[in-house]
Amino acid sequence: MPTETEDKESVSWQSDSGVSADVTRGERLSEFFEERVRKPAIVAWADRRTRIGLVILAFYIGMAVVAVFDLYRAPSTNQAPQLIGPFESWAYPLGTTMSGVDLLSLIIHSTPDILLMIIAGGVWATAIAVLVGTLAGYKGGMVDRVLMSISDVVMAIPGLPLVIILAVTFNPKNPIVLGILINISYWAGLGRSLRSQVLTIREDSYVEASRTMGVGTPRIILKDIIPNLMPYVTVNFVFAARYVVFASIGLFFLGVLPYSVQNWGVTLNYAYSGGALLTWEAAHWLLFPMIAIMGLSLALILLGQGMDRVFNPRVRTRLAESSESTRATDDTTEGY
C-alpha cells in the first residue's frame, strides 16, 4: 500500500541510517505538528463533508453562545400569544407553543446543555475505551482476559434500557452527569476494537525497538501507542457524541430524564402530549425541535465521515496524490 507520499530510495537502503538519532526536541515537536495536526487539517478541510459539518457545528456553538450570554430572551410561559405559526411574526420567527412560549428561545436555550452533554458523553466513552483498549491490548494475559470479559458483559446489556433504569434510579440533572450516564456502556465495543488495533501496533518494529531499549510501559503507551490510535479515537468520539444526541433527546422525549433541564426532547415531548400530532396548526412545535436534532447529528455524522476519510490512509493517499496512481508506484519495498 502506498502509504508514503514519496518514493523510497530502495536501492540506496543504507542512506537513511544515522539521521534519526539526533533530531532535536523542537524539530520533533514541529514534525509532530506538521504530520498530525496541520496536514490532516488541510486534508480535512479539503473534504466537503468535513467543511459542511464544521460550519453547521459552528452554528450550534453560536446558538450556545447566544444562550449563555443571554443575547436572546429566555423562554417563559405566556411570553407570547399561543400557537403562532412559523414566519408569521418577526418577534417570534419560529412561532410559539400552546402555552405561548417562543419556540426559537426554547431551541436556543437548550443548546448549551446539549453541547455540554454530548462532549461529556464523548469524552467519557472514548477515555474509558482508550484506557481499557490499551491496557488490555498492551498488557495481554490476565489483564486482557479480565478486561475483555467485563466488556463482553457490558456489551451484552442493551444500552437504552440500562440507561433508563439508571436515570430513574439516580435522577441526574447535571448535563455532564447525564452525558456520562447515557454513554455508560458505550466504551465496551470501542474498547474492544481499540484493543485489536493496539495488538497490531505493538507488533510494529518501532514499538519493539522502544521495548528493547528498555522504555517503560506507560511511556510506550503514551508516546508510541496512543498517538497512533488518535485518528480512530477522534472519529469515534464524534460517533459517541452523536449517540448521546440520539439517546438523550429520545429519553427526554419519553420523559425519563428530568424536565427541569432545557432540551429539544422536552419540547418534543410537550408538543407530542400537547396534541401537536393531531393538527397541522401545531406541527411547527413538533417540527423545529426535530430539525434542531437532525441538524446537530448531521453535523456530527458529516464530521465523523470526513475525518474517517482523512485518517484512512488508503483514502488519504488517493486524495493527496491524485496524480500518482495507486498501482504505479506500488512495488513492495519489503525485501529491502
Place this chain on the structure above:
Amino acid sequence: MGHYYLRRTARVFVTIWLVASLSFGLIRLLPGGPFTLLRANLLRQGVPASEVDARIANLQNIRPNAPLWEQYFDYMFAAAQGNLGTSISLDEPVSQVIAEAVPWTVFIVLVSTILIFVFGILLGAIQAYWEGSRFDQLVSGVSITLMSVPFYVVAVLALFVFAYQFGWFPPAGTIGPTVEPGLTPEFVLSALKHAVLPIFSYTITGIGGQALAMRGNSIQVLGNDYVEVARLRGLSDRRIATRYVARNAILPLYTGFLLLLGFRLGGTVILEQIFSYPGLGYYMWSALESNDYPLMMGTFLVITIALVIGVYIADLTYGIIDPRISRGETDAY
C-alpha cells in the same frame, strides 16, 4: 473446537447471571425500595398489616425482611425457574405479561433488521459498482441525511402523517380490537398493518448507515489483488461480484449486526411507546411509570437475554461463514 463452543455457551449463562444480579442490585437502589408501593397497595386493598409481608413474599418470591443474601438467592432461584414475580400494576405474573409481549418485539426487531440488511447491502453494492456516479452521490447524500434522523423522529412524523392525518394505518396496538389471535388471514393482515409504521421507522433510519458501510467495504474489496487476479483468470463479472466481492464485503457487516440488534432491542422502549405497541419495551416503560419494579426488572432481564442469545447465535454462525475465524480465539465478537 468443541472447547470453543463449550466456553462460548458457558459465557451466555454467566452473562445472564451477571445481568440478573445487576438487576437485583438495581432494584435496591430504586427510590423507595422495591416494596414500598406494593405494601401501600396491599394495605389499601385491606390486607391486614400483619399479613402484608407474607403476601409480598408470595407474590414476589422475596421475603422482605430476610437478610439480603437470602433475598438474592430466592430471587435468582425463582428467576431461573421462569418465575419473575407478579406485576403490581397489571396484577398478572410478570412471566405471562412478557410471554405475550416477546413475540411482537422480536417480530418488529427481526423484520426491520433483516430489511435494513437486505436493502442496505443491495444499495451499497450498487453504489460501489458505480462509484462516483450520480446514483452513488445521490444515495450517499440521502444515506447521510437518513443517518442523522433519530428513529423516534420518523416514528412521530409517520404517526402524525400516516395514522392521524391520512388514517392509513392504526395509531396504536398490535392487532385490531375485534381480531382473534390465530393463524387466520385477518389476524396476519391486522398484525402487519399495525406493524408497518414501527418497522418503517426503524428500517428507514437504519438503511443509510448500512448502505454506506457496505459501499465502503465493497470499494475496499474491489481494490484487492484477488479481484484483479480473478478477472485475469477469466472469471465472469457475475461470479466475481458475488463470490469474490460481495461475500468479503458483507462479512465485516455481520459483526455490526450484533451491535445493531442490541441498539434496536433497546430502542423498542421508545419506539413501542410512541406507537403504543405492547411489546417488551412498551411494558418496560409502563412499568417504570407506575413503579412496577417486578415487571420492570423482568422486561429488562428478558431484553438482555434476547440480546445475549442473538449475539450467541450470530457468533456461532460467524465461524461458518468466515473461515478465517479460528474457533480457538476469544476474539469472536
Place this chain on the structure above:
Amino acid sequence: MTTTSDQLHRPRDGVSDPILEVKNAKVTYDGGETYVLDNVTFSIERNEILGVVGESGSGKSMLASALLDAIPAPGHLSGEVLYHPDQNTTVDVLEFTDSELMEYRWAEVSMVFQGAMSSFNPTMKVGAHFKDTLKAHNRVVPEGLDFARELLSDLYLDPERVLDSYPHELSGGMQQRALIALSLLLEPEVLVMDEPTAALDLLMQRSILLLLEEIKEKYDVTMVFITHDLPLVASLADRMAVMYAFELVEAGPRDQIIGDSGHPYTRALLNSTPNIDAPLEDMQPIPGKSPAPVNVPAGCSYADRCPLATDTCRQDDPVFEDIGDGHIVACHHWQQATEEIELTFNQDEGGESVEGELR
C-alpha cells in the same frame, strides 16, 4: 512519434524467435500527462527466462500488467504487444476482443502477482480457485484438477491438503507455490512473475527459484521474472533487462549484464547490492532518488544521479546501442562507464562466479 525515432528505439537485442514483443509501450494516467511506462520496447525469446530488474516505482509492475493488457484503470496502455503463438503467427494483444483477451490471459500468458496471500480470495478454499478458473475457461473440471494435483506435487506440495485448505491455513511459501500452480493450470506459454518471492524468507526464495527452473524444463514455459532483487534473478535468468524511471535502460544476456554492464545505473545497482562476502565499505548507495512519474526530466532520466552526466545527457534522450552479442544499452557514455565505474563486488572474477556465490 516519427518512424525514424521508432526505429531508433527498436533495439537489436539478439532475440531470434520472440514469443512476445513489446513495442513502444506507454502507460499514461491523467489523460496522458503522467507516464508510468515510457516507450518501452523489448522482446522475450521463446523458452527463456527473462529477468527484469528495477527499483520500486520504476514501472516494472506496469510492464508486467502490460504484457496481459491488464493495466489497472484509469491507466491507458498504447503501443503494441505482439504475441507469437508459433514462429509464423503474430497477433496484437491490444487489438483483442474481450473474449479473445479472456482466452489469452491465463491460458496463453499467465501471471503471478507479488504477495500470494492477497491473490487468493480469503473466504474460498484454494481448490475452489482452481475450479473457478477451469470453469471460466470451459475446461473439463476433473481432468483439470488432476493436472492441478500434478502441478502441486511438482511444486512439492501435498495436493489434497492444499486444495482443501483456505489460503490463510497455508504458510507463505506454500501459498506462493499454490499460486504458481494456479497460474500454470491452463498450460500457458508464458508465465509473468511480479516479485514472486518478495515476501518470503531467503531460504524459501532460493527453493522457489530452483522449483521454477524445474517447472520451466518440464512444461516448456517461457518465464518473465520481475524483481528489484538483482542477485536473485541473476542466478536464474538467461537474459536480463534493467528498468529505470519507467524506461528500459539496458538489456542483454545475463553474463553481459552482470559482468560487463554498460549503463552507469546498472553498474551502480550492482555495486549497491548487498553481497554476503563484500566488505561493507565496498557497498555504495546510489545518491539521489529516481524521478516521480510527473517530472521525468528531459534527456536521460538518470542524468541527475549519474557521475558521468554531461550536458548531452541532460538534453538528449539516449537511444539504444548494440554493444555486442545482443547486449543493448541506452547511454551516451557506455564506453566511459565500463572504464570508469568499477564493479566493486567482483573485481577479478567474471559473472559466473556471481552466480556461484548466489546459489
